[in-house]
Amino acid sequence: MARKLFIDTVGCQMNVLDSELVVGSLRRQGFEVVEEARHADVILFNTCSVRQHAEEKIYSALGTLRGHKQRHPEKIIGVIGCMAQKDQELVRKRAPHVDIICGLGQLARIPELIAEVERCRAPVYAVSLGRSEASRPEVEQSFESYDPMREPSMRPTRFQAFVRTQFGCDKFCTYCIVPSVRGPEQGRPPEHILAETQQLAEQGCKEVTLVGQTVNSYRFKHGDGRTTRLSDLLYLLHDVAGIERIKFVTNFPRDMTDDLLQAVRDLPKVCRYLHVPAQSGCNEVLARMKRLYTVEYYREMLARCRAIVPEVAISSDFIVGFCGESEESFQRTCELVAQAGFKNSFIFKYSTRPGTKANELFLDDVPEETKKRRNNDLLAIQNKVSFAEHRRWIGRSVEVLVEGPSKRFLEKSTLEAGGPIQMTGRTMTDHIVVFDGDERLAGQTLPIDIVDASSFTLFGLLKDGQAWSMPAAARELESSEPARQQRLGLPMV
Numbered sequence: 441m442a443r444k445l446f447i448d449t450v451g452c453q454m455n456v457l458d459s460e461l462v463v464g465s466l467r468r469q470g471f472e473v474v475e476e477a478r479h480a481d482v483i484l485f486n487t488c489s490v491r492q493h494a495e496e497k498i499y500s501a502l503g504t505l506r507g508h509k510q511r512h513p514e515k516i517i518g519v520i521g522c523m524a525q526k527d528q529e530l531v532r533k534r535a536p537h538v539d540i541i542c543g544l545g546q547l548a549r550i551p552e553l554i555a556e557v558e559r560c561r562a563p564v565y566a567v568s569l570g571r572s573e574a575s576r577p578e579v580e581q582s583f584e585s586y587d588p589m590r591e592p593s594m595r596p597t598r599f600q601a602f603v604r605t606q607f608g609c610d611k612f613c614t615y616c617i618v619p620s621v622r623g624p625e626q627g628r629p630p631e632h633i634l635a636e637t638q639q640l641a642e643q644g645c646k647e648v649t650l651v652g653q654t655v656n657s658y659r660f661k662h663g664d665g666r667t668t669r670l671s672d673l674l675y676l677l678h679d680v681a682g683i684e685r686i687k688f689v690t691n692f693p694r695d696m697t698d699d700l701l702q703a704v705r706d707l708p709k710v711c712r713y714l715h716v717p718a719q720s721g722c723n724e725v726l727a728r729m730k731r732l733y734t735v736e737y738y739r740e741m742l743a744r745c746r747a748i749v750p751e752v753a754i755s756s757d758f759i760v761g762f763c764g765e766s767e768e769s770f771q772r773t774c775e776l777v778a779q780a781g782f783k784n785s786f787i788f789k790y791s792t793r794p795g796t797k798a799n800e801l802f803l804d805d806v807p808e809e810t811k812k813r814r815n816n817d818l819l820a821i822q823n824k825v826s827f828a829e830h831r832r833w834i835g836r837s838v839e840v841l842v843e844g845p846s847k848r849f850l851e852k853s854t855l856e857a858g859g860p861i862q863m864t865g866r867t868m869t870d871h872i873v874v875f876d877g878d879e880r881l882a883g884q885t886l887p888i889d890i891v892d893a894s895s896f897t898l899f900g901l902l903k904d905g906q907a908w909s910m911p912a913a914a915r916e917l918e919s920s921e922p923a924r925q926q927r928l929g930l931p932m933v
């Protein structure tokens with residue numbers, strides 16, 4: 441009988457991708473994925489350390505499994521990813537029933553680590569070197585490059601996939617733990633990225649999202665002295681047959697070069713969407729964050745994006761309540777958000793992270809209550825801006841890559857009723873669109889007329905007279921029960 445694996449993933453797209461790769465390697469060892477930790481032989485938590493809240497959630501989940509592990513000592517519990525890399529000792533102390541602690545650079549070893557626990561019945565640990573523990577090449581090597589095995593069932597949908605462009609980050613923003621846990625920035629060779637994209641296209645993938653902590657800093661130096669930039673990579677991937685859309689996240693404002701913006705403008709498969717976190721609208725705060733730009737620079741960068749790429753949609757991240765953020769500093773951020781026309785912004789309350797420069801140098805002096813209020817205030821401003829930004833699409837027709845039934849529809853689950861199904865998808869500018877349709881539309885790119893909009897969603901109608909055809913074999917496959925469950929994100933049992 442197949443051994444059963446449960447994996448819980450928190451954090452960014454990078455973690456979603458890491459989990460896909462771990463599941464890929466374990467499936468090849470005969471594991472099948474289950475939806476409930478209690479039914480699994482191996483329980484893995486792929487963790488995030490960016491904010492304390494994410495860590496506490498994992499400790500709490502581990503706590504609830506303590507009794508289960510006592511009753512079933514043969515079950516294997518693993519903590520993998522950022523928290524494992526950063527806090528191996530602490531995880532051991534707070535959750536002594538954990539069998540595997542495996543850092544980011546060692547994920548390829550998971551099958552071997554599981555076998556070792558089974559053999560020795562003792563906990564095993566595998567983490568990469570800390571950034572100050574050895575020379576840069578040695579540290580780089582200890583973050584073993586690991587993207588060999590893709591696993592379609594773990595993707596956002598069967599026709600969308602993430603592809604990593606680089607590991608790590610070298611920016612060292614003072615609040616951020618990522619450079620310590622994900623290690624030095626290392627671009628993957630373009631030919632590896634191309635080969636992986638070709639393989640994904642052969643598996644039916646239509647949209648790839650290139651992921652890197654600062655994806656637009658991507659630079660690969662070849663042995664012969666040539667350099668491949670992100671713009672060059674976009675040209676390279678644009679030729680892959682079957683790939684219809686290419687996105688990339690996340691961008692660093694200082695590295696938003698004209699060659700990249702021109703590539704976004706000139707390549708029809710590249711989405712006109714840029715996620716470029718500003719973090720703050722106040723120069724003093726930006727300096728304390730060591731973001732390496734001023735708000736004036738950021739505003740000019742936005743203007744440049746819009747001048748070069750007409751109709752580009754831009755989104756951002758902000759941290760409120762960073763050390764020393766006065767009411768006046770916060771007002772500067774409110775002004776930026778009110779004026780910048782972001783499609784949306786992700787807003788976070790500052791969470792001090794041991795191991796970062798900010799934790800060492802500055803006092804976390806903004807009270808929690810103030811952080812909460814600023815978060816709500818900024819969100820209210822952004823929502824107003826998003827509302828206006830979304831409503832300008834009303835009356836226009838957009839191309840939507842259909843992802844599947846909307847979450848709300850699935851929650852209400854009127855599937856058996858036989859009426860129209862509320863479907864969801866995204867435009868080339870990353871706007872979410874919902875419309876009444878049919879499950880079989882998932883994976884197709886369709887013209888939709890936008891008739892209404894909220895702050896987060898465009899509401900549309902399938903264009904009149906639009907007919908869709910599907911080859912008979914695909915129709916048969918589509919109607920099979922497992923395929924239906926997978927498409928709907930339902931548990932595969």
Ligand code: 5AD
Nearest residue numbers: 615616717757758759788789790791
């Ligand atoms: N506290 C709060 N938010 C943070 N981010 C990164 N580090 C912290 C922190 N210590 C946010 C930034 C980043 C996003 C992924 O997480 O806004 O862009």
Ligand code: SF4
Nearest residue numbers: 609611612613616618
């Ligand atoms: Fe963290 Fe800054 Fe690197 Fe982004 S650019 S991962 S915020 S250090």
